[in-house]
Amino acid sequence: MLKSLSICLVSFLLLFVLALISVFLGFYFISQELTVFMEWEVLALHSSGIVMTFLFDWMSLIFMGFVMFISSLVIFYSREYMGADVNINRFILLVLMFVLSMMFLIISPNLISILLGWDGLGLVSYLLVIYYQNVKSYNAGMLTALSNRIGDVALLLAIAWMLNFGSWSYIYYLEASRDSVEMKIIGVLIVLAAMTKSAQIPFSSWLPAAMAAPTPVSALVHSSTLVTAGVYLLIRFNVLLAGNWLGEFLLLFAGLTMFMAGMGANFEFDLKKIIALSTLSQLGLMMSILAMGFPVLAFFHLLTHALFKALLFMCAGAIIHNMSDSQDIRFMGGLVNQMPLTAACFNLSNLALCGMPFLAGFYSKDLILEIVSLNYINSMSFILYFFSTGLTVCYSLRLVYFSMSGDFNSMTLHPLSDEGWTMLRGMLGLMVMAVLGGSMLGWILFPTPALICLPIYLKMLAVIVSILGGWAGYELAKFALSYKLNALTWYFSSSFVGSMWFMPFISTYGVSKTPLQAGVLAVKSFDQGWSENCGAQGMYSLFITWSRYNQGWQNNDLKTYLIGFFFWIVVLLILAFL
Known part of the structure; x- marks a missing residue:
């Protein structure tokens, strides 16, 4: 126990100090407009050398700082959440490997070293998803690993195409070769890789399935590591998306993902899956604004989202922990009376997610929606943006209504309390950042204030859809029998919307029943x-038969020899007469 405690504390302190250094260095780099390339010659053999390049600019340093800050608090939080686990040391080491893989991905301007971090994320995420060893976890882990393998293959093909340029350091070739056929092919492959890792349609089904992992892992994965890797890679490759069909394709699919996840979350009753679908919705928002040509804005939302989403998962973990591992929101209720501090953090992170003014989410979401209103964009994408914003408020208010208000719906004698101070300290650290982080980042990333002039109805549109979404969420959350009966009347529509447009079925049964069975038959x-x-095998059995005959002759077995001899004479005579 003491050993595990020391590993937790050392990991927490180390990551926290490194996070502070990294963030302040990032702020210094952005003020001085610095970029540093560091080359490490790993091996030199005659005229050949293996050189590893690291890119340190304001973006990589700030992102690294945020990843390490969130992971340090997650590890601190895990001391209590995973305290009863015998293998907590293994868990902490897996989380540290996960963070290390993300570091490789962030600071690599080279596709080979990016693949190292990319595959590291895929492998360690599989190990973390199957951490609770049961059939459901194994299935979820397999779905996660195999979905991400598609992206890994796309990245390998992109590495093969990069051979046309003489080096794998893509950062040197993007601007100069953006119109070449090779770079366009690489762009398509990178978009495919990013869509699998960031779970865009049609690869969305693995993200809610990955909720089988322990909650601290979910807090880390869904805020700043695994799912944001695809967005970060596309931010680096954003030159290839501007003003061509690839950007339009990504905009459409990201908008559909945002809409699909928002609709699905309104039908879900599993606390962690609702938050997972909300992550999917926000990833769609990041991808779509990136496809429109605003990489810094996508990065800004990526950072603010990381803060309040990690806090939201931590609060969900504390609630699940106190509810004796029950995740169904219908069994909750009145938690604001039982767990006031956790409820305060939970509601604050929910408000930040909805874009409540002056919390972290407001600064990025409001700016994104105003930029969308200001730009030339087709009406379908415009409707998807604003309708999805309303859906975000809708499922957030529904979740708060179910879990926080009314009477407690579980067992009468229940040990609900805010006594877990280790978990609470981790949550309170993130709560400060969920309140202040958006404004601080906004001032640093956009030192010149953006003045966006719009007509009053467009300026107020985000507020109007948020209010309408909140009202719809309140109505949906009422315990009225008529709502349930209507859902049963429109059963196909309800099941279609509530099960992510049947994507989990297509990703599992669709793949296993037809192509895999055809593969089994072919094999x-x-x-x-x-x-x-x-x-x-045929040659083996033939040679065995021949050697047996030969062995018989070698052993001078006259009977066998004569029988064989007469047999062949009879056969030859019959053939001759025929």
Whole structure:
């Protein structure tokens, strides 16, 4: 126990100090407009050398600082949340490996070292998803790993195409070669890789399934590491998206993801899955504004979202911990009376998610929606943006109504309290940043205030859709029988919207039933059938038979020899007469 405590504390202190250094260095770099390339010659053999390049600019340093800050508080929080776990040291080491893989991804201007971090994230995320060893976790881990493998293959193909440029350091070639055919192919592959890692349609089903991991892992994965890796990679490759069909394609699919996740969250009753779908919705928002050509704005929302989403997951973890591992929001209620501090943090992070003025989410979301209103954009994407914003407020208010208000709906004697001070300290550290982080980042990333002049109805549109969404969420959350009966009347529509447009079924049954079964038949009939019969196994059995005959003759077994001799004479005579 003491050993695990020391590993937790050392990891927390180390990451926290490194986070502070990294963030302040990032602020210094942005003020001085500095970029540093660091090259490390790993191996020099005659005229060949293996050189690893690291890119330190304001973006990589600030993002690294945020990842390390959130992971330090998550590790601190895990001391209590995972305290009863026998293998807590293994858990902490896995989280540290996860953070290290993300660091590699962030500071690499080279596709090979990016693949190192990218695959590290995929592998460690699989190990963390199957951490609670049961069938559901194994299935979720497999779905996560195999969905991400598609992106890994796309990245490998992009590495192969980068050979056309003489080096894998893409950062040197993006501007100069953006119109070449090779770079366009690389752009398509990078977009495919980013869509799998950031769970855009049609690869969305793995993200809610990954909720099988422990809650501290969810807080880390869904805020600043695994799912944001795709967005960060596209921010680096943003030159390839501007003003072409690739950007329009990404804008459409990101908008649909945002809408699909917002609708699905309104039908969900699992606390962690609601928050996971909210992450999916925000990823769609980041991807879509990035596709419109605003990488710094997408990065700004990525950072503010990381702060309040990590806090939201931590609060959810504290609630689940106190509810004896129950995640169904229908069994909650009145938690604001039982767990006031946790409820305060939970509601604050929910308000930040909805874009409440002067909290972290407001500064990025409001700016994104005003930029969308100001730019030339087709009406479908415009409707998806604002409708999805209303849906965010809708499911957030529904969640608060179910969990915080009314009477407690679980067992009568229940140990609900705010006594877990270790978890609370971790949450309170993030709560400060969820309040102040947006404004501070806004002042630093956009030192010149943006003056966006719009007609009054467009200026007020974000507020109007938020109020309408909140009202719809309150109405949806009422315990009225008519709502349930209407949902049953429109059963197909309800199940379609509530199950992420049947994507989990298509990703599992759709893949396993038809293509994999066809693969099994092909393997049995070809690889294990004709190929074996005409190939190695057939030759093996033939040679065995021949050697047995030969062995008999070698042993001077006259009977066998004579029988064989007369047999062949009879066969030859019959053939001659025929």
